[in-house]
Amino acid sequence: MSKLVLVTGAAGFIGSAVTEELSRLGTRVLAVDALLDGLYPSSEKTERFHRVSELPGVSTMKFDLRTGDFDKLPHDITHVINEAAMPGLSLSWSDFDLYSSCNISGLSRLLDASRRWPLEKFVQVSTSSVYGAQAIGDEKQALAPVSPYGVTKLAAEHLSFAYWRESGIPATVLRYFSVYGPGQRPDMAYRRFITKALRGEPLTLFGSGKQSRTNTYIADCVSATVTALELGRPGIAYNISGSEQRSITEALEIIEGLVGHPLEIVSHDAVRGDQVETRGDSSLARAELGLVDSVTLETGLAEEFRWLQSKG
Numbered sequence: 001m002s003k004l005v006l007v008t009g010a011a012g013f014i015g016s017a018v019t020e021e022l023s024r025l026g027t028r029v030l031a032v033d034a035l036l037d038g039l040y041p042s043s044e045k046t047e048r049f050h051r052v053s054e055l056p057g058v059s060t061m062k063f064d065l066r067t068g069d070f071d072k073l074p075h076d077i078t079h080v081i082n083e084a085a086m087p088g089l090s091l092s093w094s095d096f097d098l099y100s101s102c103n104i105s106g107l108s109r110l111l112d113a114s115r116r117w118p119l120e121k122f123v124q125v126s127t128s129s130v131y132g133a134q135a136i137g138d139e140k141q142a143l144a145p146v147s148p149y150g151v152t153k154l155a156a157e158h159l160s161f162a163y164w165r166e167s168g169i170p171a172t173v174l175r176y177f178s179v180y181g182p183g184q185r186p187d188m189a190y191r192r193f194i195t196k197a198l199r200g201e202p203l204t205l206f207g208s209g210k211q212s213r214t215n216t217y218i219a220d221c222v223s224a225t226v227t228a229l230e231l232g233r234p235g236i237a238y239n240i241s242g243s244e245q246r247s248i249t250e251a252l253e254i255i256e257g258l259v260g261h262p263l264e265i266v267s268h269d270a271v272r273g274d275q276v277e278t279r280g281d282s283s284l285a286r287a288e289l290g291l292v293d294s295v296t297l298e299t300g301l302a303e304e305f306r307w308l309q310s311k312g
């Protein structure tokens, strides 16, 4: 049977990049998204959705996992990549219903529909936030989220694995660590910093700046995700993380070098539920999914900087 990949959240930062890569590889894709407002304006999602709709082998459908009629989707879907979710921490404290409905209830409807398809792999996208304030080490570290967002994503992992154990849905989980690069979401720190730096406006730093991250470059995240369609083992969670750990202050110094003038920084309290330190060990994904670090943070931020400069 020829491969048909359902990509959900395909108008999002990462889902649109995954769809582009699958099209480039000659794979048929059904790209769906609810084009939700809330975290950031849906106009940016509409733009991405339009772009992927023109790619070879890609058909698009506006579809909300919470309410959509799954019988209207083709019945020969062989693979699913569930990128659809409400991400971001702050909003998850004030609108839990939105996060639980999109990240858990929508997934439960999708998993249920998947039982009727000739499914070879279900890739459920998760996050380092499932580990909690510190995400240090491999997949065996304790799972103790400190935000409602992280709680919903952990429940989503468990739900996917329950369908694997009980219904044989071949679910693999990918825990992404801070993805960045061209196309990044407008609410994420590096994009906010670069946007303000380019406009010569003061930028807001939440927390001390000592928080540190292992960041994942978008192309590396996409490549491992696409490989997981074939090689991801059902019932297994993989960390998808770059290996270079850098603080927010170091990232700001790199951005200052790119923009060529000193940044005006306004300090603010840390975001509730933010992670203090992430240092993901992705040995498993490196061995099994071919995850690599294709760029340094300096190069990756320069690519994001150039992309934002060209957007104007």
Ligand SMILES: NC(=O)c1ccc[n+]([C@@H]2O[C@H](COP(=O)([O-])OP(=O)(O)OC[C@H]3O[C@@H](n4cnc5c(N)ncnc54)[C@H](O)[C@@H]3O)[C@@H](O)[C@H]2O)c1
Residues within 6 Å of the ligand: 008, 009, 010, 011, 012, 013, 014, 015, 032, 033, 034, 035, 036, 039, 045, 063, 064, 065, 066, 082, 083, 084, 085, 086, 087, 101, 102, 106, 125, 126, 127, 128, 153, 175, 176, 177, 178, 179, 180, 185
């Ligand atoms: N960006 C990161 O650094 C990062 C890190 C860890 C995990 N993740 C995960 O990666 C995935 C993609 O994140 P992103 O950064 O591209 O976010 P994004 O907000 O740009 O994309 C998510 C997309 O999902 C869609 N969506 C949400 N609820 C939906 C529903 N009920 N039905 C249909 N579509 C729906 C949204 O409209 C959006 O276009 C998410 O699952 C997120 O939790 C992202």
